[in-house]
Amino acid sequence: MNKDLTVGKPGTVLWKFCLPLFGSIIFQQLYNIADSLVAGKFIGENALAAVGNSYEVTLIFIAFAFGCNMGCSIIVSQLFGAKEYGRLKTAVSTASIFSGCLCVLLMLIGIFGCTPLLHLIKTPENVFADSQLYLDIYIWGLPFVFFYNIATGIFSALGDSKTPFYFLAVSSTANIAVDILFVKQFHMGVAGVAWATFLCQGISCVLAVLTVCIRLKKIHAAEKPQLFSFELLKKIITIAVPSILQQSFISVGNILIQSVINGFGASVMAGYSAAVKLNNMVITSFTTIGNGISNFSAQNLGAHKYGRIKEGFRSGIKMVWCLCIPFCIAYICFGKHLLLLFMQKNSAAALLSGRQFLWILSPFYFVVSTKLVADGILRGVSAMHRFMAATFTDLILRVVLAFVLSAQTKSAIGIWCAWPIGWTIAMVLSVYFYHKEYKKLTV
16 A cells, blocks of 8 residues: 655654565565576586576666666655655656666667677686576566566555565565476476576566556546656656666676685685675665665655654664664674585685675674665655765775775785775765755755
């Protein structure tokens, strides 16, 4: 059901809205790793490598879908808060048309460009065919990825975080089961993994879009909505493009950092590979809650309830810090046992490298979570230039410092230290920008 985030105690409202988002990210992580787990367990090492190699390419397409999600979600949130229901419906149709056109363009690029890209990233010959096969099938499923993201963005904009959670829970669980069925029982190999994802995403997308259509029909608008609006498209793009660039640059930055890590040998690479999965789970959780705070801020901006935005910031900090405590304890005290889920017990050097990564980064989760809450508000009030400045400061610092500090220390510890420094400086910027934007709203 739709939820008005402009009424009720901000802390309580945010907890009820963001907890299903946090649950969603757990199932999203399952969705992301299911293909790799099934490929490695039931097909073999080359299949695992092929799926992992292809995943790096799919992240580029996901970045565009995520940008469309945020652009649609923030603008619809603002209009929902302002109770401009006719323009809200126009924003939905405008975002859908824009996303559809963008999706077709990316499909054409994918059909003709994925093979050269696989060569560009030096895909080994023994996994090239499977990587290409996986991507070929994935490309045809892009419309499902885009319109599912649009649908979930609309649900969040309307204050409904539970429906996307239900869809994702069922979809991710079904994806694992269908993966195993296609690969183990039907012996379809990597194609089975890809088709399972295609099928589950397709069903989820169709059901989500139908639910959105039913939900929107129940919202009565005083004026007849337009099919398309260039004015609203401009606002959507203003949010979408920075979000796309953010996700794309993060992928590029991670590839550059990976190139530095590769220079320290297989043990450091293995330790980082395991530890970064644990780290990404935390950062993705904070980011998802930040997205929820964006919707909260956008609705209250539309309703001109600026005081609630400040209260939302404080409540958001309390929320993410409550999550930081168990993650920090788990990674500092039990990091070894968590890392062993991904590696062999005799990988002493890799295990040490992974534990050092977690020891250095986990205390700073309080810092990066604060940044992501402030970023959520900046995005919610459409202060995208400030959001981009803080985001790129973090990314650029981490990449540059990874090169500099690793050269100075002659060890991977220099690379790990780049994260806290980048996070801290970017956090100061984000919080400063948040205070500037809030002051501008209340003048």
